[in-house]
Amino acid sequence: MIAIYPGSFDPITLGHLDIIQRGSRLFDLVIVAVLRNPSKVPLFSVQERLEQIRRTTKHLPNVEADGFDGLTVNYAQQRQAQVLLRGLRAISDFEVELQMAHTNKTLSTQIETVFLATSNEYSFLSSSVVKEIARFGGSVDHLVPPHIALDIYKCYNHNYPTANPTTMEITPPHQNMATVAPQEILQEQET
Numbered sequence: 001m002i003a004i005y006p007g008s009f010d011p012i013t014l015g016h017l018d019i020i021q022r023g024s025r026l027f028d029l030v031i032v033a034v035l036r037n038p039s040k041v042p043l044f045s046v047q048e049r050l051e052q053i054r055r056t057t058k059h060l061p062n063v064e065a066d067g068f069d070g071l072t073v074n075y076a077q078q079r080q081a082q083v084l085l086r087g088l089r090a091i092s093d094f095e096v097e098l099q100m101a102h103t104n105k106t107l108s109t110q111i112e113t114v115f116l117a118t119s120n121e122y123s124f125l126s127s128s129v130v131k132e133i134a135r136f137g138g139s140v141d142h143l144v145p146p147h148i149a150l151d152i153y154k155c156y157n158h159n160y161p162t163a164n165p166t167t168m169e170i171t172p173p174h175q176n177m178a179t180v181a182p183q184e185i186l187q188e189q190e191t
């Protein structure tokens with residue numbers, strides 16, 4: 001059975017990876033599908049997000065990443081998928097997700113939405129939270145895979161890695177954030 005895991009993934013987090021890994025044990029193939037959404041201004045382009053997802057899931061042979069336009073159910077039909085995989089973190093997710101699942105059911109009765117409950121340790125985690133922390137100079141090392149953290153630090157101009165000129169020791173980014181003034185980051189984002 002083929003499952004589509006649709007979303008924005010801007011960027012992929014450890015919460016997403018947890019759903020993907022658990023989904024990959026339930027389905028023959030999990031397609032992580034990034035919506036090309038012209039109405040959102042993302043931090044990473046669709047191409048960058050697809051590369052991030054591919055690097056993050058390269059240990060999972062039955063997982064692939066792809067971009068799509070238009071209705072998710074149409075994309076699912078095109079990929080011969082029977083399931084839309086989604087994660088549930090909180091009641092707030094439930095309301096939106098139930099509406100989405102019902103809407104999709106009216107568009108295609110053949111496609112079922114399957115929800116996986118978040119793992120406890122990721123119940124607070126979202127791409128937005130990750131971006132907000134990084135934007136104000138905080139560490140996201142515990143929230144995303146290491147290569148994604150580096151991509152994010154680059155976007156927000158965190159000085160990473162830096163060597164102490166005397167000892168030549170590398171300072172991890174979260175110990176070095178005082179060098180990044182939040183106001184500078186915001187100004188750069190606005191330009």
Ligand SMILES: Nc1ncnc2c1ncn2[C@@H]1O[C@H](COP(=O)(O)OP(=O)(O)OP(=O)(O)O)[C@@H](O)[C@H]1O
Pocket residue numbers: 006007008009010013014015016019085086087088089093117118119122123124125126127128129
């Ligand atoms: N920590 C998590 N645990 C379980 N499911 C999650 C988690 N984070 C996201 N998901 C699920 O992944 C899917 C794709 O979500 P999405 O790309 O919107 O990520 P997000 O973290 O919610 O980002 P954003 O903050 O931009 O909304 C949704 O079904 C969402 O519920």
Ligand SMILES: CC(C)(COP(=O)(O)O)[C@@H](O)C(=O)NCCC(=O)NCCS
Pocket residue numbers: 006007008009035070071072073099100103104
């Ligand atoms: C992409 C997504 C799954 C939502 O992703 P998100 O959780 O990252 O916001 C949803 O917006 C979607 O399916 N968009 C494509 C248009 C569509 O099919 N709409 C009908 C279902 S609401």
Ligand SMILES: [Mg+2]
Pocket residue numbers: 126
């Ligand atoms: Mg979301």
